[in-house]
Amino acid sequence: MAKFYGIGIGPGDSELVTVKASRLLSELDILYTPEAKMGGKSLALKIADPYIKEDLEIKQRHFPMVRDRSLKEGQWKEIADEIVQDVKSGKNVGFITLGDPMVYSTYSYLLEIIGDSIETQTIPGITSFNSIASQVNIPLVMDEESFAIVPATSGAEKLEEALKLHETVVIMKVANHLAMVLPLLEKYNLLHSTVLVSHASMDKQTIRRDISDLSVDEKLTYFTTMIVKKG
Amino acid sequence: MAKFYGIGIGPGDSELVTVKASRLLSELDILYTPEAKMGGKSLALKIADPYIKEDLEIKQRHFPMVRDRSLKEGQWKEIADEIVQDVKSGKNVGFITLGDPMVYSTYSYLLEIIGDSIETQTIPGITSFNSIASQVNIPLVMDEESFAIVPATSGAEKLEEALKLHETVVIMKVANHLAMVLPLLEKYNLLHSTVLVSHASMDKQTIRRDISDLSVDEKLTYFTTMIVKKG
Numbered sequence: 001m002a003k004f005y006g007i008g009i010g011p012g013d014s015e016l017v018t019v020k021a022s023r024l025l026s027e028l029d030i031l032y033t034p035e036a037k038m039g040g041k042s043l044a045l046k047i048a049d050p051y052i053k054e055d056l057e058i059k060q061r062h063f064p065m066v067r068d069r070s071l072k073e074g075q076w077k078e079i080a081d082e083i084v085q086d087v088k089s090g091k092n093v094g095f096i097t098l099g100d101p102m103v104y105s106t107y108s109y110l111l112e113i114i115g116d117s118i119e120t121q122t123i124p125g126i127t128s129f130n131s132i133a134s135q136v137n138i139p140l141v142m143d144e145e146s147f148a149i150v151p152a153t154s155g156a157e158k159l160e161e162a163l164k165l166h167e168t169v170v171i172m173k174v175a176n177h178l179a180m181v182l183p184l185l186e187k188y189n190l191l192h193s194t195v196l197v198s199h200a201s202m203d204k205q206t207i208r209r210d211i212s213d214l215s216v217d218e219k220l221t222y223f224t225t226m227i228v229k230k231g
Numbered sequence: 232m233a234k235f236y237g238i239g240i241g242p243g244d245s246e247l248v249t250v251k252a253s254r255l256l257s258e259l260d261i262l263y264t265p266e267a268k269m270g271g272k273s274l275a276l277k278i279a280d281p282y283i284k285e286d287l288e289i290k291q292r293h294f295p296m297v298r299d300r301s302l303k304e305g306q307w308k309e310i311a312d313e314i315v316q317d318v319k320s321g322k323n324v325g326f327i328t329l330g331d332p333m334v335y336s337t338y339s340y341l342l343e344i345i346g347d348s349i350e351t352q353t354i355p356g357i358t359s360f361n362s363i364a365s366q367v368n369i370p371l372v373m374d375e376e377s378f379a380i381v382p383a384t385s386g387a388e389k390l391e392e393a394l395k396l397h398e399t400v401v402i403m404k405v406a407n408h409l410a411m412v413l414p415l416l417e418k419y420n421l422l423h424s425t426v427l428v429s430h431a432s433m434d435k436q437t438i439r440r441d442i443s444d445l446s447v448d449e450k451l452t453y454f455t456t457m458i459v460k461k462g
Binding site for chain 2 (some may be wrong): 008015016122123125134151
């Protein structure tokens with residue numbers, strides 16, 4: 001029976017796609033993918049490229065990244081409807097997302113709209129933070145420790161509580177929030193034990209293992225993550 | 232040059248191994264793997280099995296799972312020394328871990344002992360909680376939400392703080408801690424929105440999507456995880 005597959009393709013390196021995702025990608029009839037901002041191939045599509053067959057039908061669709069939910073929802077509804085129609089016509093349809101489909105992904109919204117109108121299956125992917133931890137050889141947690149994933153956009157209060165509570169905190173989306181994040185890390189004397197990674201697992205990846213000298217004015221790319229480790 | 236590879240092989244399904252891990256497994260000269268408790272093949276080895284070559288040298292070693300660190304450390308030191316010797320003699324050596332090597336894995340300790348005496352590379356794997364979220368089609372986080380991974384062994388106080396702070400909390404190692412965990416979930420009216428999964432992504436997997444009727448006396452296996460979602 002035809003299905004809709006939400007496929008996590010990992011952080012950037014095509015080899016960090018799972019065997020299952022690579023097989024499903026090669027079996028799809030139609031692949032939906034987020035439209036690249038500047039035209040050209042989307043990053044997700046580049047990662048999946050080694051696994052897809054030549055005659056795969058690719059539907060690049062625009063997913064607006066705005067704060068206004070109602071603006072976004074109209075667009076998502078349209079794409080979800082198209083996916084449902086494709087599956088009902090007997091096609092195996094895929095949607096690829098960077099990292100894992102259940103961690104900060106547009107796929108969640110599609111899933112919510114689609115509900116159980118068609119059969120869906122989600123394939124997990126390597127998250128950016130798991131990939132980063134492996135690259136810098138820093139364990140996220142051991143034994144009885146805990147860790148949290150906190151986007152800088154969730155605000156100073158929440159981030160501070162998380163820094164107090166957990167042995168390790170991964171801060172996502174730090175790019176435009178250094179003025180908030182850096183003083184907090186300084187307050188708890190954590191600048192030395194913070195690793196900052198931009199473009200994890202991609203060609204232009206950069207890693208800093210101590211951010212004591214990072215300026216709040218530094219321009220960082222959207223794909224920048226910090227791993228803060230206490231003790 | 233010969234290397235030591237720490238390889239995450241994911242939660243249980245051999246297809247959830249990454250393409251990179253599957254390639255490296257097929258190229259290794261020696262594979263270290265935790266010894267199965269009851270003799271026979273270890274779980275990790277079963278997952279990796281489709282990818283390893285017939286003449287691969289497999290070294291099953293005993294990693295004691297006791298609380299006393301000094302007891303464990305002697306054993307780890309011995310295994311680490313053996314690995315270093317193997318790599319220095321020109322062999323490509325692997326060590327496989329369930330899930331991700333940087334999330335609650337013995338590999339962290341090996342890495343600490345080995346340091347930079349030989350070249351090491353860590354390959355991330357799909358964690359049990361990412362796999363579970365995909366299987367039950369429940370997003371871990373969206374937009375500005377945060378989530379935490381907390382082992383039940385870290386105690387009631389920490390778990391309560393985490394439940395107050397984050398939109399989603401993954402509770403690991405709940406098996407023998409229901410008497411502590413369940414009253415807390417009840418206090419915050421979260422029993423209905425908790426998913427409990429045993430043996431994620433394995434044949435004998437069980438999933439419960441509402442644990443209001445779960446008894447504190449229930450016997451659960453070690454591989455049991457809860458995903459608690461607020462709101």
